[in-house]
Amino acid sequence: MTWERFGYICRRASVDRKANESISECLSRVESDTACELYGNKIRSNSFPCKILNEISRIDSSDEAKKALGIYKELNLSQHFEEPMRFKRVVAYLGYVTFIFYVVVGIYQLKVAPSFLEAFENFDIQIPSHLTFYHDYWFFFVLIVSIILIFALIIGYQLKKLFNFSLGQENSWVVRFFVFPAIRRSYIKVINILQFPVLADYASVNREASQTINHLKNINESKLDVAREMQELIEIEMRVLLESCEKQMKYISIAVALIVVAAVFLFLASAYSPIFILGEAV
Template sequence: MTWERFGYLCRKAAVTCGEREVVSDCLARIEQEAVCGLYGAEMATNSWPRRILDKIGALANREAAVAALTLYGRLKLTRPADELMKFKGITSYLLAIALVYFVVVAIYQLKVAPTFVNAFTNLEVQVPALLVYYRDYWGWLVALVAAVLMAALLVGHRLQQMFQFQAGIEQSPVFKYLLFSNTRVSYLRLIELLQAPLHMYGGPAPGDTAIARHLLAIKTTPMDLATEIEALIAGELRQLLECGQAQMKALTVIVAGLLAASVFIFLFSAYAPLFMLGDAV
C-alpha cells in the first residue's frame, strides 16, 4: 500500500498545509498522525514514493510544491501485486529445478562415478571416454549452469524490485549489463512519468524528452493532465511487464537447455558404463 499512503499524504498536504508552514514540515506532521497508518506502512527510504515526497518538500517555491502535491493526489497509483507474483513464481521454479540438479550431480560425482572407475580399473577395462570427460570437467559444466542460473535469479529479483518501485535500480550493474535494452528503456520512461508532476512544478528537469514535450503540450490545453499521466503510467507498466516476462522466458529457455544437455551427458555417462561392465563380465 505504498502508493496509497503516498496519495493520502499528497491529498491532505495540498489542502491543509498552512500559509506559513514549510511543505516538508507539513508532510512530516501528517505522516506522524496515527490515521496515516490506515493507508499502509511507512515508505522505505529507498522507494520512489519517499524520494518524490522528499523532492517536493525541498522545492524552494511553496506554491509549486502545493501544485505538485495536488497533481500527485489526483493520480491513482498502485503497486502491481500480480506482476510481482509472476516473477516470484518463475524465479522459484528455476531455483527448485537447479537445486535438484545440483544435488543429483553431486551424488553422482561423489558416490557413483568413483565406483564405476574403480570397477573398470579392477576389470582392466578401459574407462569410457565420456565418463572420464564427465569426471574431469563436471565442475565447469556445473559452473556454467550456476552462472546462467545466477544471472536469471538476479534479473528476476531486479524486476521484482522495479515493480516495488525501489529507487536507484538504474545504477546497478544488473540493470546496466543483464537487462535487455527494451526493459531498461521502459523502466526509465516509467520513472520519468512518475516524476512528471514534480518536473512540471520546479523539480529538476529530465531534459528535452518526448514525454516532457507531450505533457507540456497537454498542460496548455483543457485536457486533464492527471488523467493523461495516469494513462501513460498504466501503459508503461504494461510495457515493462511484457519486456520483463520476455526476458525471463528467454533466460528460462537458456537454463532449461543447459540443464537438458547436462542431464543427457549425465545419464549417458551413468548408464553406458553399466552396459560396458555387463559385456566385460
C-alpha cells in the first residue's frame, strides 16, 4: 500500500500547506499525521516514493513544488504498481518444487540407496553400473541441479522485487544480465516517467528512457495535461513490463518442472531396476 500513502501525501500537501510553511515542512507534517497510517505502512527510505517526496522537498521554487504535487496527486499508481498475485504464486511454486526435489533426494540417498547396496552385498550380486555411478557422483548431480533451481529462484525473486520499486533494482546484476532486456527497458522507462516532474537534469536520464522523457518535455511545454500523459505512458510500460516478466517466469517454471521431473525419473529408475535384479536373484 506504499503508493496509496504516497498519493494521499501528495493530495493533502497540495491543498493543506499553511502560511509561512515550506514544502518540506508541509510534507513532513502530512506524513507524520496519524491519518496517513490509514493509507498503509510508512514509506521505505530506499523506495522511489520516498525519493520523489524528498526531491519535491528540495525544490526551491514554491510554485514548481506545488506544480509537481499537482501532477502526482492526479496519478493513479496503486492500481498498476502493486505486485501481481500470480507472481507470488509462481515464486511459491518454485520454492515448493525445490523443496520436493530435496525431499526426494534425501529419502533416496539416506534410505533407498543404502538398502539396495546392502542387499546386493548380502546376495553377492554385482551392483548395477548406473546405481554405482549415482552412488559415487550423487553429490555433483545434486549440486548441479541445486544451482539451477536456486538460480531460477533468485531470478523469480528478483522479478518479484521489481514491483517493490526499491532504489537501484534496475542495476542489480541479476536484472542487468539474467532477465529479458525488455524487462529492464520497461522498468527504467517507468521509473523515469515517475520522476519526470522532479527531474532537475534531463541529461542524466537513462538512454532507454530518453525518448519518453523528451516527449514529456514537449507535453509540458504544450497545453496538454502532463499528469494524464504520464498516466497513459505508465500504463503502457507497466503492461509491457508485466507481460515480459510473465513470459520469463513461464519459461523458468517450465525449465524447473522439466529438471525436477527428469531428476525424479532418474531416482525412480535407479530404485526400480535393482528391485527387478534382486527379484530374479531370489
